[in-house]
Amino acid sequence: MNPPPFQHLLDAHSAVLHRFCLAQAGPHHGPDCFQDTVVSALRAYPDLTDARNLRGWLFTIAHHKVLDHHRATTRRPVPVPDVPDRVSSDGPVVDDDLWVAVGRLPEKQRGAIALRYLGDLPYADIGAVLGCSDAAARQNVRAGLAALRQEVSPR
Amino acid sequence: MTTDSLETALRGSSTDPTADLAAALARADAEGLVDVAYAQTDSPIGPLLVAATPAGLVRLAFQREARDDVLEELAERISPRVIEAPARVDEIRRELDEYFDGRRDHFDLLLDWRLSSGFRRTVLETLYAHVAIGHTVSYLELATMVGNPKASRAVGTAMATNPIPVVVPCHRVLRTGGQLGGYGGGLPAKVRLLELEAGDQTLF
Numbered sequence: 001m002n003p004p005p006f007q008h009l010l011d012a013h014s015a016v017l018h019r020f021c022l023a024q025a026g027p028h029h030g031p032d033c034f035q036d037t038v039v040s041a042l043r044a045y046p047d048l049t050d051a052r053n054l055r056g057w058l059f060t061i062a063h064h065k066v067l068d069h070h071r072a073t074t075r076r077p078v079p080v081p082d083v084p085d086r087v088s089s090d091g092p093v094v095d096d097d098l099w100v101a102v103g104r105l106p107e108k109q110r111g112a113i114a115l116r117y118l119g120d121l122p123y124a125d126i127g128a129v130l131g132c133s134d135a136a137a138r139q140n141v142r143a144g145l146a147a148l149r150q151e152v153s154p155r
Numbered sequence: 156m157t158t159d160s161l162e163t164a165l166r167g168s169s170t171d172p173t174a175d176l177a178a179a180l181a182r183a184d185a186e187g188l189v190d191v192a193y194a195q196t197d198s199p200i201g202p203l204l205v206a207a208t209p210a211g212l213v214r215l216a217f218q219r220e221a222r223d224d225v226l227e228e229l230a231e232r233i234s235p236r237v238i239e240a241p242a243r244v245d246e247i248r249r250e251l252d253e254y255f256d257g258r259r260d261h262f263d264l265l266l267d268w269r270l271s272s273g274f275r276r277t278v279l280e281t282l283y284a285h286v287a288i289g290h291t292v293s294y295l296e297l298a299t300m301v302g303n304p305k306a307s308r309a310v311g312t313a314m315a316t317n318p319i320p321v322v323v324p325c326h327r328v329l330r331t332g333g334q335l336g337g338y339g340g341g342l343p344a345k346v347r348l349l350e351l352e353a354g355d356q357t358l359f
Contacts, residue, residue, distance in 0.1 A: 005191075005226040005237035010176065018172035031175045038179035042188045045235055098164055117165035149161055 003051040006042055013055055014038070017062050020118040023099045024066040024110070029073075033065040040065070056125040063111055063129050070107075101151050102144070108132070109144035116141045180238060190234035192243030193226070198255050199351070200344040203321070205247050208233060211265030212247050215319050217340035232270060251321070257351065260288045262322050270318035277301055278313040283323045288352045293331040315339060321348065 017037060022030030041061050048057070102113055108130055115126045115137075126137035183189055191213070193206035204222060206214040206229055213233065216225045230237050241248075246264070253259035271279055281301050286292050292300070294307040294314075301310075314325040320339055326348040330336045338345035 002227075002231050003235040005230040006235055007193075007226065007237055007239050008223075010238075014172050014176050015169075018175060019170040022170050031178075034172065034175050035179035035182060038176065039183050039186065039188065042183045042236055042238075043186070102165075113165065117162065120166075145161060152161065 003045060003048055004054075006045055009041070009054055009058065010038070013058050016119055017058055020059065020062055020114055021066060023102065023118055024114050025069045026103075029069050033062065033069055036065045037062040053125065055119075056121060056128055059115055059119045059121060059125070060129045063115065066111075067107075098148070098152055101148055104151075105144050105147055108136075108140045109147065112137055112140035113144040113148070180240060183238070184240065184243065188236060189238045189240055189243065190236040191229050192238055192240035193229070194239060194241035194244045194248065196244075196248040196251060198251065200321075200340060200347050203251070205244050205251070206237075207244050207247060208267045208269075210267035210269070212244075212319060212322060213267040213270060215321055217320070217344065219341060220339075254321075255351065257354070264322065266319060266322070271313070271316065274301075274303075274306070274309060275313035275316060278310050279317055279319075279323050279325075282325065282328065286324060286327050288324075291327045291329050291333075291349070293329055294336065295331050297328055311336070324348075327352075 018030075018034050021034040021037065024030065025033045037058065041058055044061075102110055105113065111130050112126055115121045115129055116123075119126075121129070123134040123137045123141075126141070127134040130137060130140070132140075180189070184192075187209075191206055191208055193204060193214075196203050196205055201218040203218070204214075204216040204220075204225055205212065206216075206225075214225065214229060216222070226237055250259060250262050250264055254262070266283070268276055268280065278297060278301050282292075282297060285300060286297075294310045295304065298304050298307040298310045303309075310328070314328050315337065317323055317325045317339065320326070326338060326340075326345045328336065335342055335345060
């Protein structure tokens with residue numbers, strides 16, 4: 001299968017990629033993660049050998065951009081709050097409280113929850129992005145939900 | 156919170172990617188990653204799709220050609236880095252607007268000819284260079300101009316596969332005796348273009 005015009009990927013996936021990045025990296029750094037994802041994807045696109053699962057491929061890139069961001073922020077010498085490190089009040093981009101809580105989950109659970117509910121990816125793809133089996137991906141989603149249910153007050 | 160309402164809340168966030176997407180594409184363009192830029196433009200003969208590479212205008216398509224087919228053809232034949240980027244084709248759209256307004260009698264655009272080759276390309280380049288606005292030629296005359304008067308059928312094929320109609324003026328090529336012949340954009344479009352170039356007098 002020939003890779004489709006890149007614009008088709010943007011039309012189909014940019015909205016979910018964007019909210020994935022913002023929910024995962026916060027309103028300040030999320031836009032950078034998103035932009036880096038688009039630029040990196042476009043750079044790599046002509047060399048892509050397997051064009052069957054483009055959504056999964058895009059989320060793999062986005063997931064790594066988010067991880068890079070988290071690693072960069074946790075390496076800073078100044079103590080910073082848990083990720084997302086800064087939640088601005090300018091515009092309710094995502095359900096802040098909930099996603100701050102997601103941000104406190106262990107890395108695999110956080111990624112699994114975001115890929116499942118923002119990326120709407122099947123468990124096999126979540127496993128591929130996170131580097132684990134689909135059963136482990138499912139378990140991470142389940143554990144993440146259980147932890148969130150403890151933490152987030154009913155509304 | 157029940158699992159169901161928690162899952163709904165997790166799915167429920169929405170953000171507006173428009174500004175960040177525009178910023179990302181501007182960065183990508185600055186890095187030379189947009190190989191084919193396209194946009195739609197309005198015209199008296201219906202919406203047109205224009206596509207350009209860094210070398211110039213590479214494709215112009217009428218509405219009757221399915222947009223997705225055109226974009227897929229560009230992805231396959233040039234590069235899959237095909238992006239809707241109106242700013243990159245501004246100059247092309249401006250010259251087309253002026254042409255359709257009767258304020259422009261030739262185009263000063265860079266053309267990327269890569270979608271045609273061989274004899275067809277020779278024919279199209281000759282047409283572009285030598286058949287000015289307000290003039291028409293027959294398939295036979297154009298075949299003669301490229302030094303192959305027996306090739307009027309092949310000239311017809313070259314016109315039918317013209318990747319840059321309007322700008323490369325295949326609408327100015329008629330049958331011997333002045334019959335319209337064919338047109339990829341439909342005969343009404345061909346008539347409209349010829350009328351426009353004749354100063355809006357009704358020709359047919």
